[in-house]
Amino acid sequence: MTDAQNRICILGGGFGGLYTALKLAQFPWESSMQPEILLIDRSDRFVFAPLLYELVTDELQSWEIAPPFVELLANTSIQFRQADVEDINPETQQVSLVGGDRLNTDRLVLALGGETPLNDIPGVADHAIPFRTVSDAYQVRQRLQNLEASDADKIRIAIVGGGYSGVEIACKLADRLGNRGRIRIVERNDTVLRHSPEFNRNAGQRALSDRGIWTDLETDVVSLSENSISLRYRGQIDEIPVDLVLWTVGTQVAPVVKKLPVPRGDRGKIQVNSHLQVIDHPHIFALGDLADLHDAEGQTIPATAQAAFQQADYTAWNLWASLTHRPLLPFRYQNLGEMMTLGIDNATLSGLGLSLDGPLAHIARRLIYLYRLPTLEHQVKVGFNWMLDPLRAFLTPQ
16 A cells, blocks of 8 residues: 555544544645545534533524534545444454445544443433433433423423533523422532532532532432432432433443453553554554543543543644654643533633633633634634524514
């Protein structure tokens, strides 16, 4: 295979995979070394996960946060293929797709993300809804519409997990349901937002309190049925009626990643060096939720969108460098702060010496995420739509 036939295959179109591909396409490739860049994902759409909560409250539309890959990549040299990955051979760097196709690659990028484990506790897989995809958000919204249309006096919701995702969706649901909502967060530790900056944690706890959201701390889920959740607190088990359960806790690697014969780190993640190369496989790169990574300073890297953004830049550079005989760059993570939404028109952010909460933080969060959306074309379309929102609200009859 000659240099002109180099193929870079990127598995997974989340933050790590898509942004790696977009960055790669921007590098000044010599015509004789221009590789084929192939992005493969099981879905036809990219999902900007930090804004997924806004679908539940109809603050945003699906096209804004989940644009089709073919639309995003239309003006690039990147090829997209919607497919499920069946097998990966790390020795030959060959990828097998469901349906029988096999792809040979010169450089392989593993960015398949993580999945929410639902099979560890009886009833969870059958009766709980995770919150990772647009399909999950649609399912939650449909269930809410059915419950709101019923004659039930109260709508009872349990959210398992008191991290960012659990607190954010709890506040959104509380604002949507108002006085009809009876929402509880179930958290096995002694506080919600345990790993968050103090400012964000305090703002989050105030938001929960202001909305009357219960927090069951130091509590484990024992089982789940269609209409109830069984909780264990200090040895005592109580069965509580519920109408809807959301499962926001835990991450596991995908089955196709789990069976790869490569070195493993924490929770079965793939061990990579500071250049984001899989240990013992320098032509394979891994990033995002499936990578067990320490940066050049020895920092453990969190499984966040912010970290995946930064890893994508380094992965793209190191792919380009490895094919053009340039030095690779060791990854250096910069913590730029953390943000979360706390209901409609309310948020909090903390980082780089700045702490904000309330409506101003909501605006800042939106603008930061607008800047982070993939491709300038999509940013312009979404930004223009957001600018028109106040005018639409003014012209819409009350």
